Amino acid sequence: MTSKSPVFNSTLSTVFGTSRQRLALICLGALGLLAVGVPRLQERVSSAESSASAERVLPVETLTVVPVDSYSVSRTYTGEIASLRASELGFERSGQLVDVLITEGEVVETGTPLARLDIRNLQTQRQQLLAERARANAQLMELEAGARSEDIAAAAAAVRDVEEQLRLQEVQRARRESLYAQGAISREELDEFSFGEGALQARLDQSRSQLEELQNGTRPEQIMAQQALVRQLDASIADLDVTIAKSTIRAPFDGVVATKQVDEGTVVGAGQSVIRLLESTTPEARVGMPIDAIEQLTIGDEKTVYLGDRPYAATVSSILPEVDAQTRTQTAVLALESTAASQANSGQTVRVSLEETIPTEGMWLPTEALTQGIRGLWTCYVLVPDDGSADGQYTVQSQSVEIIYQNSDRVLVRGTLQPEDMVVANGAHRLVPGQLVTPIQ
Numbered sequence: 001m002t003s004k005s006p007v008f009n010s011t012l013s014t015v016f017g018t019s020r021q022r023l024a025l026i027c028l029g030a031l032g033l034l035a036v037g038v039p040r041l042q043e044r045v046s047s048a049e050s051s052a053s054a055e056r057v058l059p060v061e062t063l064t065v066v067p068v069d070s071y072s073v074s075r076t077y078t079g080e081i082a083s084l085r086a087s088e089l090g091f092e093r094s095g096q097l098v099d100v101l102i103t104e105g106e107v108v109e110t111g112t113p114l115a116r117l118d119i120r121n122l123q124t125q126r127q128q129l130l131a132e133r134a135r136a137n138a139q140l141m142e143l144e145a146g147a148r149s150e151d152i153a154a155a156a157a158a159v160r161d162v163e164e165q166l167r168l169q170e171v172q173r174a175r176r177e178s179l180y181a182q183g184a185i186s187r188e189e190l191d192e193f194s195f196g197e198g199a200l201q202a203r204l205d206q207s208r209s210q211l212e213e214l215q216n217g218t219r220p221e222q223i224m225a226q227q228a229l230v231r232q233l234d235a236s237i238a239d240l241d242v243t244i245a246k247s248t249i250r251a252p253f254d255g256v257v258a259t260k261q262v263d264e265g266t267v268v269g270a271g272q273s274v275i276r277l278l279e280s281t282t283p284e285a286r287v288g289m290p291i292d293a294i295e296q297l298t299i300g301d302e303k304t305v306y307l308g309d310r311p312y313a314a315t316v317s318s319i320l321p322e323v324d325a326q327t328r329t330q331t332a333v334l335a336l337e338s339t340a341a342s343q344a345n346s347g348q349t350v351r352v353s354l355e356e357t358i359p360t361e362g363m364w365l366p367t368e369a370l371t372q373g374i375r376g377l378w379t380c381y382v383l384v385p386d387d388g389s390a391d392g393q394y395t396v397q398s399q400s401v402e403i404i405y406q407n408s409d410r411v412l413v414r415g416t417l418q419p420e421d422m423v424v425a426n427g428a429h430r431l432v433p434g435q436l437v438t439p440i441q
Contacts, residue, residue: 034218042191057393057436061425065363071412073356079287079331081307081348084282086274091117092246096264097274104260107280114275117268119245126240133233156210162204169197183253228333247275256280258346275290278346285314285336285350288329291355294319297332305334306351307344311338314352362404362412368426370411373400378413381431383422383439396424397436404418 029056095117102114216303258276262268285305289297301316311415323330336344336354344350365380373379383394401415417423422439424431431437 001372040081047247048109052242057438058430059440060427060437061427062439063423065365065417065419065421065423067361067363067419069361070357070359072357074353075293076351076353077287079348079350079352081283081344081346082286083278083283085279085345087277089114089249089275089277090267090272091249091274092270093243094267094269095247097262097264098262099266100260102257104257108257109254110251110270112251114249114251119244119247122240122247125305127235129233129237129240133230133237136226136230136233140223140230143223143226152211159164159204159207159211162200162207164206166200169200173197245391251277253279280400283336283344283346284317284336287332287334287350287352288324288327288334290329291323293356294330294332296354296356303334303352305336307348362402363417364410365413365423366410366425369423369428371428377402381424383437385422386436393436393438396431396437398433
Protein backbone atom coordinates (compact mmCIF):
# COMPACT_ATOMS: atom_id res chain seq x y z
CA MET A 1 0.00 0.00 0.00
CA THR A 2 1.30 3.41 -0.88
CA SER A 3 1.68 5.88 2.09
CA LYS A 4 -0.07 9.24 1.98
CA SER A 5 2.10 12.27 1.66
CA PRO A 6 2.63 14.77 4.47
CA VAL A 7 1.00 17.41 2.38
CA PHE A 8 -2.23 15.37 2.17
CA ASN A 9 -2.29 14.81 5.94
CA SER A 10 -1.83 18.49 6.61
CA THR A 11 -4.71 19.34 4.35
CA LEU A 12 -7.07 16.91 6.17
CA SER A 13 -6.15 18.42 9.52
CA THR A 14 -6.99 21.88 8.29
CA VAL A 15 -10.40 20.78 6.96
CA PHE A 16 -11.47 18.83 10.05
CA GLY A 17 -10.28 21.58 12.32
CA THR A 18 -12.45 24.10 10.53
CA SER A 19 -15.61 21.80 10.80
CA ARG A 20 -15.27 21.51 14.55
CA GLN A 21 -15.11 25.24 14.90
CA ARG A 22 -18.23 25.67 12.77
CA LEU A 23 -20.17 23.09 14.87
CA ALA A 24 -19.16 24.88 18.04
CA LEU A 25 -20.35 28.19 16.66
CA ILE A 26 -23.67 26.66 15.64
CA CYS A 27 -24.25 25.23 19.14
CA LEU A 28 -23.43 28.55 20.75
CA GLY A 29 -25.95 30.28 18.46
CA ALA A 30 -28.71 27.81 19.31
CA LEU A 31 -28.11 28.28 23.01
CA GLY A 32 -28.44 32.01 22.58
CA LEU A 33 -31.67 31.68 20.74
CA LEU A 34 -33.09 29.40 23.49
CA ALA A 35 -32.09 31.85 26.14
CA VAL A 36 -33.96 34.60 24.37
CA GLY A 37 -37.07 32.56 23.12
CA VAL A 38 -38.00 30.42 26.14
CA PRO A 39 -39.33 33.29 28.27
CA ARG A 40 -41.37 34.55 25.38
CA LEU A 41 -42.75 31.01 24.72
CA GLN A 42 -43.67 30.63 28.37
CA GLU A 43 -45.55 33.88 28.22
CA ARG A 44 -47.49 32.71 25.16
CA VAL A 45 -48.35 29.30 26.74
CA SER A 46 -49.49 30.98 29.92
CA SER A 47 -51.68 33.35 27.91
CA ALA A 48 -53.21 30.41 25.97
CA GLU A 49 -53.91 28.47 29.17
CA SER A 50 -55.62 31.53 30.69
CA SER A 51 -57.73 31.90 27.54
CA ALA A 52 -58.66 28.19 27.53
CA SER A 53 -59.49 28.37 31.22
CA ALA A 54 -61.83 31.29 30.53
CA GLU A 55 -63.50 29.34 27.74
CA ARG A 56 -64.17 26.29 30.05
CA VAL A 57 -66.57 28.26 32.29
CA LEU A 58 -69.86 26.93 30.78
CA PRO A 59 -73.18 28.68 31.11
CA VAL A 60 -75.85 26.22 32.35
CA GLU A 61 -79.53 26.22 33.14
CA THR A 62 -80.28 25.26 36.69
CA LEU A 63 -83.20 24.37 38.94
CA THR A 64 -83.65 24.05 42.66
CA VAL A 65 -84.86 20.64 43.73
CA VAL A 66 -87.88 20.39 46.02
CA PRO A 67 -88.67 17.15 47.87
CA VAL A 68 -92.09 15.48 47.48
CA ASP A 69 -93.69 12.70 49.53
CA SER A 70 -95.85 11.12 46.78
CA TYR A 71 -96.49 11.04 43.07
CA SER A 72 -99.48 10.35 40.85
CA VAL A 73 -99.61 7.58 38.27
CA SER A 74 -102.09 7.59 35.42
CA ARG A 75 -103.32 4.05 34.79
CA THR A 76 -105.58 3.10 31.89
CA TYR A 77 -108.19 0.34 32.16
CA THR A 78 -110.06 -1.14 29.23
CA GLY A 79 -113.71 -2.15 29.13
CA GLU A 80 -116.61 -2.14 26.72
CA ILE A 81 -119.83 -0.32 25.99
CA ALA A 82 -122.87 -2.29 27.11
CA SER A 83 -126.53 -1.51 26.72
CA LEU A 84 -128.52 -1.11 29.91
CA ARG A 85 -130.85 -3.78 28.56
CA ALA A 86 -130.29 -6.43 25.93
CA SER A 87 -133.06 -8.96 25.30
CA GLU A 88 -133.26 -12.20 23.35
CA LEU A 89 -136.91 -12.01 22.29
CA GLY A 90 -138.94 -15.13 21.57
CA PHE A 91 -142.46 -16.58 21.80
CA GLU A 92 -143.99 -18.31 24.82
CA ARG A 93 -145.54 -20.97 22.61
CA SER A 94 -144.43 -22.87 19.58
CA GLY A 95 -145.82 -22.19 16.13
CA GLN A 96 -145.08 -21.16 12.60
CA LEU A 97 -143.51 -17.75 12.09
CA VAL A 98 -145.59 -15.91 9.48
CA ASP A 99 -144.35 -12.31 9.71
CA VAL A 100 -141.02 -10.63 10.57
CA LEU A 101 -141.87 -6.94 10.60
CA ILE A 102 -138.39 -5.39 11.10
CA THR A 103 -134.89 -5.42 9.64
CA GLU A 104 -131.55 -5.62 11.39
CA GLY A 105 -130.28 -2.23 12.54
CA GLU A 106 -133.75 -0.73 12.62
CA VAL A 107 -134.57 1.60 15.50
CA VAL A 108 -137.88 0.73 17.18
CA GLU A 109 -139.99 2.23 19.93
CA THR A 110 -141.62 0.51 22.87
CA GLY A 111 -144.60 -1.59 21.78
CA THR A 112 -143.62 -1.82 18.11
CA PRO A 113 -144.68 -5.23 16.61
CA LEU A 114 -141.59 -7.17 15.58
CA ALA A 115 -142.79 -10.67 14.56
CA ARG A 116 -145.99 -12.78 14.48
CA LEU A 117 -146.98 -16.45 14.68
CA ASP A 118 -149.87 -18.15 12.86
CA ILE A 119 -153.01 -17.71 15.06
CA ARG A 120 -155.80 -19.09 12.86
CA ASN A 121 -156.53 -22.01 15.19
CA LEU A 122 -156.63 -19.67 18.18
CA GLN A 123 -159.13 -17.42 16.46
CA THR A 124 -161.40 -20.44 15.76
CA GLN A 125 -161.27 -21.44 19.43
CA ARG A 126 -162.17 -17.92 20.40
CA GLN A 127 -165.27 -17.93 18.18
CA GLN A 128 -166.41 -21.16 19.80
CA LEU A 129 -165.98 -19.75 23.29
CA LEU A 130 -167.87 -16.61 22.34
CA ALA A 131 -170.85 -18.74 21.17
CA GLU A 132 -170.86 -20.73 24.41
CA ARG A 133 -170.78 -17.56 26.45
CA ALA A 134 -173.70 -16.12 24.48
CA ARG A 135 -175.80 -19.21 25.23
CA ALA A 136 -174.85 -19.13 28.92
CA ASN A 137 -175.77 -15.44 29.13
CA ALA A 138 -179.19 -16.15 27.58
CA GLN A 139 -179.89 -18.84 30.11
CA LEU A 140 -178.80 -16.53 32.91
CA MET A 141 -181.13 -13.82 31.71
CA GLU A 142 -184.00 -16.32 31.59
CA LEU A 143 -183.32 -17.42 35.14
CA GLU A 144 -183.07 -13.85 36.40
CA ALA A 145 -186.34 -12.86 34.65
CA GLY A 146 -188.33 -15.77 36.21
CA ALA A 147 -191.37 -17.63 34.77
CA ARG A 148 -193.64 -15.92 32.26
CA SER A 149 -197.27 -15.22 33.12
CA GLU A 150 -198.41 -17.55 30.37
CA ASP A 151 -196.47 -20.41 31.93
CA ILE A 152 -198.01 -19.68 35.33
CA ALA A 153 -201.53 -19.55 33.84
CA ALA A 154 -200.97 -22.84 32.02
CA ALA A 155 -199.73 -24.47 35.23
CA ALA A 156 -202.77 -23.16 37.15
CA ALA A 157 -205.10 -24.51 34.47
CA ALA A 158 -203.42 -27.91 34.71
CA VAL A 159 -204.00 -27.89 38.48
CA ARG A 160 -207.66 -27.09 38.05
CA ASP A 161 -208.07 -29.85 35.46
CA VAL A 162 -206.60 -32.45 37.74
CA GLU A 163 -208.76 -31.18 40.63
CA GLU A 164 -211.91 -31.61 38.52
CA GLN A 165 -210.86 -35.08 37.51
CA LEU A 166 -210.21 -35.92 41.16
CA ARG A 167 -213.67 -34.68 42.27
CA LEU A 168 -215.28 -36.75 39.54
CA GLN A 169 -213.28 -39.73 40.69
CA GLU A 170 -214.44 -39.24 44.28
CA VAL A 171 -218.15 -39.17 43.22
CA GLN A 172 -217.69 -42.30 41.15
CA ARG A 173 -215.88 -44.02 44.00
CA ALA A 174 -218.80 -43.28 46.35
CA ARG A 175 -221.21 -44.90 43.87
CA ARG A 176 -219.02 -48.00 43.50
CA GLU A 177 -218.78 -48.39 47.24
CA SER A 178 -222.63 -48.40 47.36
CA LEU A 179 -222.73 -50.99 44.56
CA TYR A 180 -220.14 -53.10 46.36
CA ALA A 181 -222.23 -52.93 49.54
CA GLN A 182 -225.23 -54.17 47.55
CA GLY A 183 -223.06 -56.92 46.04
CA ALA A 184 -223.41 -55.56 42.53
CA ILE A 185 -219.58 -55.38 41.95
CA SER A 186 -216.63 -57.28 43.25
CA ARG A 187 -214.01 -56.12 45.67
CA GLU A 188 -211.39 -56.17 42.91
CA GLU A 189 -213.30 -53.69 40.80
CA LEU A 190 -213.63 -51.38 43.77
CA ASP A 191 -209.84 -51.57 44.44
CA GLU A 192 -208.98 -50.79 40.83
CA PHE A 193 -211.16 -47.69 40.92
CA SER A 194 -209.63 -46.60 44.23
CA PHE A 195 -206.12 -46.93 42.74
CA GLY A 196 -207.09 -44.57 39.88
CA GLU A 197 -208.16 -42.00 42.44
CA GLY A 198 -204.73 -42.19 44.12
CA ALA A 199 -202.96 -41.62 40.79
CA LEU A 200 -205.03 -38.49 40.17
CA GLN A 201 -204.11 -37.23 43.63
CA ALA A 202 -200.40 -37.66 42.82
CA ARG A 203 -200.82 -35.78 39.54
CA LEU A 204 -202.57 -32.98 41.42
CA ASP A 205 -199.71 -32.69 43.91
CA GLN A 206 -197.22 -32.50 41.06
CA SER A 207 -199.16 -29.83 39.19
CA ARG A 208 -199.54 -27.76 42.34
CA SER A 209 -195.78 -28.03 42.99
CA GLN A 210 -194.97 -26.86 39.46
CA LEU A 211 -197.37 -23.95 39.81
CA GLU A 212 -195.85 -22.99 43.14
CA GLU A 213 -192.34 -23.15 41.67
CA LEU A 214 -193.35 -20.86 38.83
CA GLN A 215 -195.06 -18.46 41.18
CA ASN A 216 -192.06 -18.34 43.56
CA GLY A 217 -189.58 -17.61 40.73
CA THR A 218 -186.00 -18.98 40.10
CA ARG A 219 -183.95 -20.10 43.08
CA PRO A 220 -180.84 -17.93 43.88
CA GLU A 221 -178.61 -20.99 43.73
CA GLN A 222 -179.54 -21.57 40.08
CA ILE A 223 -178.76 -17.98 39.18
CA MET A 224 -175.38 -18.14 40.99
CA ALA A 225 -174.45 -21.35 39.23
CA GLN A 226 -175.27 -19.88 35.85
CA GLN A 227 -173.31 -16.72 36.65
CA ALA A 228 -170.28 -18.85 37.55
CA LEU A 229 -170.54 -20.62 34.20
CA VAL A 230 -170.55 -17.27 32.40
CA ARG A 231 -167.49 -16.10 34.35
CA GLN A 232 -165.67 -19.31 33.53
CA LEU A 233 -166.27 -18.75 29.84
CA ASP A 234 -165.12 -15.13 30.15
CA ALA A 235 -161.88 -16.32 31.78
CA SER A 236 -161.30 -18.85 29.01
CA ILE A 237 -161.77 -16.14 26.40
CA ALA A 238 -159.40 -13.78 28.27
CA ASP A 239 -156.75 -16.51 28.52
CA LEU A 240 -157.05 -17.17 24.81
CA ASP A 241 -156.76 -13.44 24.10
CA VAL A 242 -153.50 -13.38 26.09
CA THR A 243 -152.19 -16.30 24.05
CA ILE A 244 -153.16 -14.52 20.84
CA ALA A 245 -151.48 -11.31 22.02
CA LYS A 246 -148.32 -13.22 22.92
CA SER A 247 -148.24 -14.60 19.40
CA THR A 248 -146.90 -11.17 18.42
CA ILE A 249 -143.47 -10.05 19.69
CA ARG A 250 -143.46 -6.37 20.65
CA ALA A 251 -140.48 -4.22 21.59
CA PRO A 252 -140.28 -4.09 25.42
CA PHE A 253 -138.22 -0.87 25.26
CA ASP A 254 -136.80 1.66 22.81
CA GLY A 255 -133.88 0.04 21.07
CA VAL A 256 -132.08 -1.18 17.98
CA VAL A 257 -132.64 -4.55 16.35
CA ALA A 258 -129.23 -6.23 16.64
CA THR A 259 -129.95 -9.55 14.93
CA LYS A 260 -132.82 -11.44 13.32
CA GLN A 261 -132.33 -15.10 14.16
CA VAL A 262 -134.97 -16.79 11.93
CA ASP A 263 -137.07 -16.01 8.85
CA GLU A 264 -140.71 -16.44 7.86
CA GLY A 265 -142.00 -19.99 7.56
CA THR A 266 -139.82 -21.38 10.32
CA VAL A 267 -141.55 -23.38 13.04
CA VAL A 268 -140.09 -21.98 16.26
CA GLY A 269 -140.20 -23.50 19.70
CA ALA A 270 -141.29 -21.92 22.95
CA GLY A 271 -138.51 -19.71 24.26
CA GLN A 272 -136.42 -19.88 21.09
CA SER A 273 -134.61 -16.62 20.34
CA VAL A 274 -136.08 -14.89 17.31
CA ILE A 275 -134.81 -11.28 17.63
CA ARG A 276 -132.04 -9.70 19.71
CA LEU A 277 -132.90 -6.16 20.82
CA LEU A 278 -130.44 -3.68 22.36
CA GLU A 279 -131.51 -0.59 24.26
CA SER A 280 -130.26 2.49 22.42
CA THR A 281 -131.12 5.34 24.76
CA THR A 282 -128.47 5.28 27.48
CA PRO A 283 -125.58 2.84 26.97
CA GLU A 284 -123.07 2.47 29.77
CA ALA A 285 -119.37 1.68 30.06
CA ARG A 286 -118.39 -1.41 32.03
CA VAL A 287 -114.70 -1.51 32.99
CA GLY A 288 -112.91 -4.17 35.01
CA MET A 289 -110.42 -2.77 37.54
CA PRO A 290 -108.20 -4.15 40.32
CA ILE A 291 -109.70 -3.98 43.77
CA ASP A 292 -107.24 -1.30 44.96
CA ALA A 293 -108.31 0.94 42.05
CA ILE A 294 -112.00 0.26 42.75
CA GLU A 295 -111.50 1.37 46.35
CA GLN A 296 -110.56 4.84 45.09
CA LEU A 297 -113.88 5.25 43.27
CA THR A 298 -117.03 6.74 44.75
CA ILE A 299 -120.51 6.67 43.29
CA GLY A 300 -121.05 9.97 41.48
CA ASP A 301 -117.36 10.58 40.65
CA GLU A 302 -116.76 12.34 37.33
CA LYS A 303 -114.32 10.45 35.11
CA THR A 304 -113.05 10.71 31.54
CA VAL A 305 -113.58 7.83 29.16
CA TYR A 306 -112.12 7.41 25.68
CA LEU A 307 -113.95 6.03 22.67
CA GLY A 308 -111.11 5.66 20.24
CA ASP A 309 -109.10 8.84 20.69
CA ARG A 310 -112.02 11.05 21.71
CA PRO A 311 -112.55 11.82 25.40
CA TYR A 312 -116.03 11.99 26.94
CA ALA A 313 -117.30 12.74 30.42
CA ALA A 314 -118.83 9.92 32.42
CA THR A 315 -120.16 9.40 35.94
CA VAL A 316 -119.60 6.36 38.14
CA SER A 317 -123.13 5.02 38.56
CA SER A 318 -122.45 1.73 40.34
CA ILE A 319 -119.79 -0.79 41.29
CA LEU A 320 -120.71 -4.43 40.90
CA PRO A 321 -119.96 -6.39 44.07
CA GLU A 322 -118.80 -9.62 42.44
CA VAL A 323 -115.07 -10.21 41.88
CA ASP A 324 -114.14 -12.04 38.69
CA ALA A 325 -112.56 -15.35 39.68
CA GLN A 326 -110.10 -15.36 36.76
CA THR A 327 -108.98 -11.73 36.49
CA ARG A 328 -109.54 -10.82 40.16
CA THR A 329 -111.16 -7.56 39.10
CA GLN A 330 -114.41 -5.80 39.90
CA THR A 331 -116.58 -4.04 37.35
CA ALA A 332 -117.21 -0.31 37.54
CA VAL A 333 -120.28 0.93 35.67
CA LEU A 334 -120.07 4.46 34.25
CA ALA A 335 -123.00 6.38 32.78
CA LEU A 336 -121.97 8.24 29.64
CA GLU A 337 -122.90 11.80 28.82
CA SER A 338 -125.55 12.31 26.15
CA THR A 339 -122.98 13.13 23.45
CA ALA A 340 -121.06 9.93 24.07
CA ALA A 341 -124.28 7.93 24.32
CA SER A 342 -125.20 8.91 20.79
CA GLN A 343 -121.75 7.91 19.49
CA ALA A 344 -121.26 4.66 21.43
CA ASN A 345 -122.21 1.24 20.14
CA SER A 346 -122.72 -1.85 22.23
CA GLY A 347 -119.53 -3.92 22.39
CA GLN A 348 -117.26 -0.98 21.51
CA THR A 349 -113.97 -0.77 23.41
CA VAL A 350 -113.74 2.01 25.99
CA ARG A 351 -110.77 3.19 28.07
CA VAL A 352 -110.75 4.92 31.45
CA SER A 353 -107.74 6.73 32.91
CA LEU A 354 -107.43 6.99 36.69
CA GLU A 355 -104.90 8.94 38.72
CA GLU A 356 -103.39 6.80 41.48
CA THR A 357 -101.36 8.39 44.28
CA ILE A 358 -98.22 6.47 45.29
CA PRO A 359 -96.72 7.49 48.65
CA THR A 360 -92.91 7.73 48.34
CA GLU A 361 -90.25 10.37 48.91
CA GLY A 362 -88.20 11.78 46.06
CA MET A 363 -87.38 14.79 43.89
CA TRP A 364 -88.43 15.63 40.35
CA LEU A 365 -85.72 16.24 37.72
CA PRO A 366 -85.84 16.65 33.95
CA THR A 367 -84.53 13.63 32.05
CA GLU A 368 -81.90 15.87 30.39
CA ALA A 369 -80.38 16.51 33.81
CA LEU A 370 -79.20 12.90 34.06
CA THR A 371 -76.36 10.89 32.56
CA GLN A 372 -75.78 7.16 32.76
CA GLY A 373 -73.94 6.10 35.90
CA ILE A 374 -72.73 2.72 37.14
CA ARG A 375 -74.54 -0.23 38.71
CA GLY A 376 -77.88 0.92 37.33
CA LEU A 377 -77.64 4.36 38.90
CA TRP A 378 -77.72 7.75 37.22
CA THR A 379 -75.69 10.91 37.72
CA CYS A 380 -76.72 14.55 38.01
CA TYR A 381 -74.59 17.62 38.74
CA VAL A 382 -75.00 19.98 41.68
CA LEU A 383 -73.56 23.50 41.66
CA VAL A 384 -71.11 24.23 44.48
CA PRO A 385 -69.67 27.77 45.08
CA ASP A 386 -66.00 28.00 44.09
CA ASP A 387 -64.06 30.31 46.42
CA GLY A 388 -61.15 30.54 43.98
CA SER A 389 -63.25 31.66 41.03
CA ALA A 390 -64.87 34.91 40.08
CA ASP A 391 -68.28 35.85 41.47
CA GLY A 392 -71.14 33.94 39.90
CA GLN A 393 -68.99 30.95 39.04
CA TYR A 394 -69.48 27.47 40.50
CA THR A 395 -67.95 24.07 40.19
CA VAL A 396 -70.12 21.02 39.63
CA GLN A 397 -70.17 17.88 41.74
CA SER A 398 -71.71 14.62 40.63
CA GLN A 399 -74.48 13.05 42.68
CA SER A 400 -75.73 9.49 42.20
CA VAL A 401 -79.50 9.01 42.07
CA GLU A 402 -81.97 6.18 41.49
CA ILE A 403 -84.97 6.62 39.20
CA ILE A 404 -88.25 5.76 40.94
CA TYR A 405 -90.73 6.77 38.27
CA GLN A 406 -90.62 8.41 34.85
CA ASN A 407 -93.37 10.60 33.50
CA SER A 408 -92.79 11.90 29.98
CA ASP A 409 -89.74 14.21 30.10
CA ARG A 410 -89.21 14.20 33.85
CA VAL A 411 -88.23 11.58 36.44
CA LEU A 412 -88.70 11.14 40.16
CA VAL A 413 -85.36 10.27 41.79
CA ARG A 414 -83.87 9.65 45.20
CA GLY A 415 -80.24 9.47 46.27
CA THR A 416 -77.59 11.82 47.61
CA LEU A 417 -79.38 14.99 46.53
CA GLN A 418 -80.41 17.37 49.28
CA PRO A 419 -83.41 19.71 49.38
CA GLU A 420 -82.73 23.11 47.85
CA ASP A 421 -79.70 21.85 45.90
CA MET A 422 -79.07 23.74 42.65
CA VAL A 423 -78.95 21.14 39.86
CA VAL A 424 -77.91 21.51 36.23
CA ALA A 425 -81.18 21.18 34.32
CA ASN A 426 -79.81 20.03 30.94
CA GLY A 427 -76.60 19.38 29.05
CA ALA A 428 -75.19 17.13 31.75
CA HIS A 429 -73.31 15.13 29.12
CA ARG A 430 -71.01 18.15 28.55
CA LEU A 431 -69.85 18.32 32.17
CA VAL A 432 -67.20 16.62 34.25
CA PRO A 433 -66.78 16.85 38.02
CA GLY A 434 -64.99 20.06 38.96
CA GLN A 435 -66.12 21.85 35.79
CA LEU A 436 -66.51 25.61 36.22
CA VAL A 437 -70.00 26.82 35.31
CA THR A 438 -72.07 29.93 35.61
CA PRO A 439 -75.89 29.78 35.96
CA ILE A 440 -77.88 31.41 33.20
CA GLN A 441 -79.84 34.31 34.58
